[in-house]
Structure formats: C-alpha cells, structure tokens
Amino acid sequence: MKRTHLPLNGLRVLDAAARHLSFTRAADELAVTPAAVGQQIRALEDTLGVVLFRRTTRGLELTPEGEAGLEALRAGFLQFEEAVRAMQAGQSSKTLTIAAPRDFLAKWLAPRLAEYAKTDPELRFVLLSSDEGLDFTQANLDLAICFTDGKGEHEGVSLGTPSYWTVGVGGGAETVISWPGCPADETKGAGVTVADAGLALDAAAAGFGRATVPALLAEADEAAGRVVRFGEKASANSYWLIAPLPQWRQKKVRALVAALTA
Known part of the structure; x- marks a missing residue:
C-alpha cells in the first residue's frame, strides 16, 4: 500500500478502540460518536480485507489479525510524535x-x-544580505526586509511612510548623487554614483552633494544632524517585513515584527 493511501485516521481509531475494547470509550477519547468509530473500523476492515473486532458475550474482542498489527502501529505513532516534536523544535x-x-x-x-536583543539574552540573529536575491527555503529564513511596492505572495507589513527624502549638507548641495534604484528624475547629471542608498546617504553627509533616498533610511541621520532635508516626494515602494505564512505564524517572528513596528 502506498504511503499516500495509508488510512491514518482509521488506524488512529483502531488504536483507541483496541486499548479500550469499547467503541463508546474510544469515541469519548477521540471526541466523536460511537457510530463514527464503528464506521471508521468498518471502513478500515474493508480497506485491509480483514476483520479486526468481534462482539462476544464478554464484549468487544480483537481478532488475531487486529492483534498482529498493534505493536507496529503503536511504535509508528510514537515515531510520528517524535517527528512532530522535531519539527516544532524550531x-x-x-x-x-x-x-x-x-x-x-x-x-x-x-x-x-x-535594542531588541537586550530584552532576552538568549536571542541570536543570523543576518544575511538580500541584495543578491531572496529564497526563504534555501536560506532557511525566518523574516526578510524588501524595498518593494507590496508584500507579494507572502505575509507582511510595511515600515514607515513610502516616500523619498532629498538630503545633503551645505547650501543646497548641487551635485547629484545617484544609486541603482533611485528615482529616475534624480539621476540626471549625476556627479557621483554609488552602489546603494546607504552609500548615497553617507556620500551626502560627507559633502559630495545631494542624494534622494528612502525616508526611513535617512531619518536617523537627519535627527543626528548629519544631513539636512531639502525635499520630499512620494514613492511607490517602501520597506516591507515579509515571510511565508508558516514563518509568519512563529511566535518568535511575531514578537520581532511587533517590536520593529511599534
């Protein structure tokens, strides 16, 4: 019999009925009706082509065929429990x-x-770059942050306001600092080109010129007085915390998302 065709629900009912030698008590354990237990046992007997129980004057008895499989069946259920515990260990x-x-x-x-690590000394982080692409399965990721226009196929929540700030130092910073992904109208006549928005922000703070970068990225530098904001414009993209639904449901992920969006 193929694994995909194993009558697992019927086998679970068989285990309970064999332990209690009573369809009624097995039904109480499984939170179903005695009739449902009887139907499951009859269906299992039809599938296996054997009789599993007989009614006698002393009550319900297992047949030799039913008795023969019980030890292996219960060992199998113990293995299932071990597998579930292993999968839940994460x-x-x-x-x-x-x-x-x-x-x-x-x-x-x-x-x-x-700051979040200070709330629990047992917390550990593995930080990876998503600049070369994102694969939750291959990288065994719990959570990712992307600069995009939505959560896509995953669960997610946006961070901050979807806008760009133009920042720099000095009297208006005429030289344009460009980076891959910056607004197209902010690349014209660029005097400096760098690899990402963070480097553009640093270049602006160093006095190279003005950079237009995601607002969320520039907030701390503006607050610290490293740069001055010259302008703001709406953006179709913003930073998103995203994860597939199984990861998103993890307690540790939910707690981190709550902390980052507080």
Whole structure:
C-alpha cells in the first residue's frame, strides 16, 4: 500500500478502540460518536480485507489479525510524535535568520535588533544580505526586509511612510548623487554614483552633494544632524517585513515584527 493511501485516521481509531475494547470509550477519547468509530473500523476492515473486532458475550474482542498489527502501529505513532516534536523544535529556538538589503541593515535594522536583543539574552540573529536575491527555503529564513511596492505572495507589513527624502549638507548641495534604484528624475547629471542608498546617504553627509533616498533610511541621520532635508516626494515602494505564512505564524517572528513596528 502506498504511503499516500495509508488510512491514518482509521488506524488512529483502531488504536483507541483496541486499548479500550469499547467503541463508546474510544469515541469519548477521540471526541466523536460511537457510530463514527464503528464506521471508521468498518471502513478500515474493508480497506485491509480483514476483520479486526468481534462482539462476544464478554464484549468487544480483537481478532488475531487486529492483534498482529498493534505493536507496529503503536511504535509508528510514537515515531510520528517524535517527528512532530522535531519539527516544532524550531518554535522554541531563539535564533532568528533575517535577510535585508545591506544599507537597510546598517542604517536602520542593526540598531533596532541590538535594542531588541537586550530584552532576552538568549536571542541570536543570523543576518544575511538580500541584495543578491531572496529564497526563504534555501536560506532557511525566518523574516526578510524588501524595498518593494507590496508584500507579494507572502505575509507582511510595511515600515514607515513610502516616500523619498532629498538630503545633503551645505547650501543646497548641487551635485547629484545617484544609486541603482533611485528615482529616475534624480539621476540626471549625476556627479557621483554609488552602489546603494546607504552609500548615497553617507556620500551626502560627507559633502559630495545631494542624494534622494528612502525616508526611513535617512531619518536617523537627519535627527543626528548629519544631513539636512531639502525635499520630499512620494514613492511607490517602501520597506516591507515579509515571510511565508508558516514563518509568519512563529511566535518568535511575531514578537520581532511587533517590536520593529511599534
């Protein structure tokens, strides 16, 4: 019999009925009716082509055929329980694997993770760059941060306001600092080109010129007085915390998302 055709529900009912030698008590354990237990046993007998129970004057008895499979069946259920515990072990883990753009990690995420780590000394983080692509299965990710226009196929929540700030130092910073992904109208006549928005922000703070970068990335630098904001414009994209539904439901992921969006 193929594994995909194993009558697992019927086998579970068989185990309960064999332990109690009573369809009524098995039904109480399984929170179903005695009639449902009887139907499951009859269906299992039809599938296996054997009789599993006989009614006698002393009550319900297992047949030799039913008795023959019980030891292996119960060992199998114990193995199932071990498998479930192994799969749930990740829920108790305090390690979070997170992928984010390098500039976002340096400018926004790392300081907040450092603060969050103070709430639990057992917390551990594995931080990966998402600049080269994102694969939740291959990288065994719990959570990712992307600069995008939505959560896509995953669960997610946006961070901050979807807008760009133009920042710099000095009297207006005439030289344009460009980076891959910056608004197209902010690349004309660029005097400096860098690899990402974080480097553009640093270049602006160093006096190279003005950079137009995601607002969330620039907030701390503006608050610290490293740059001055010259303008703001709406953006179709914003930073999103995303994860597939199974990861999103993890207690440790929900707690981190709550902390990052507080």
